[in-house]
Amino acid sequence: MRYYEDLTVGETASFGHYPVTREEVLDFARRYDPQPFHLSDEGAAGTHFGKLAASGWHSCAMTMAMLVEHMKDVPTAGMGAGGIDELRWMKPVYPGDTLRCQTELLEKRISASKPDRGFTRSRMTVFNQHEEPVMSFIANALIRVRGDGDRAPAA
Structure with a gap:
């Protein structure tokens, strides 16, 4: 389990492999964003x-x-999130694309009012299969500080 103390500003991680299907794009659009360019090639033409x-x-x-x-x-001792900042859709995502993520920890600080938790800000960038960034945002998250009973043994 990774706790607040285990995180280092500047650390990065790359992960994910998400094939985007036409059926899923259409299903999501019908349910949540039924604009013509999300519903058909003709509507997007x-x-x-x-x-x-x-x-x-x-x-x-x-x-x-x-x-x-x-x-x-x-596994991380996450406690939820406080939202996102600076959401940018940089390039369209199309059926047939395959997405992956890269994150970088930008900053962290202990809560002044609740010292059992810390706040982190991380930049998330999503890439397509051509290594083109398609989306980015700053994630604001809460993470538990390691408690006495959870401390890693001294080396």
């Missing part, structure tokens, strides 16, 4: 997308799925 494109909100959801999967491999 006259737009800057040129063809069916995933909703940016769908890109966020796919990123969250990759993040949760990554947390299974690298």
Whole structure:
């Protein structure tokens, strides 16, 4: 388990492999973002997308799925999140793309009012299979400080 003390500003991680399917793009769009360019190639033809494109909100959801999967491999004492800042959709995501994530810890600090937890800010960048960044944001998260009973043995 990784706690606040185990995190180092500047550390990076790359993870995820998410194949974007046409069926999933259409299903998400029908349910949550039914704009023409997310519903058909014809609806997207006259737009800057040129063809069916995933909703940016769908890109966020796919990123969250990759993040949760990554947390299974690298357990962290997370306590939830306080939101995101600076969300940018930089390039369209299309059916047939494969996404991956890269994160960098930008800063961390202990809570002044609740010293059992710390705050972190990390930049998340999502890339397509051509290594082009398609989305980025700053994630604000809470992470537990290691308690006395959880301390790693001294080396």
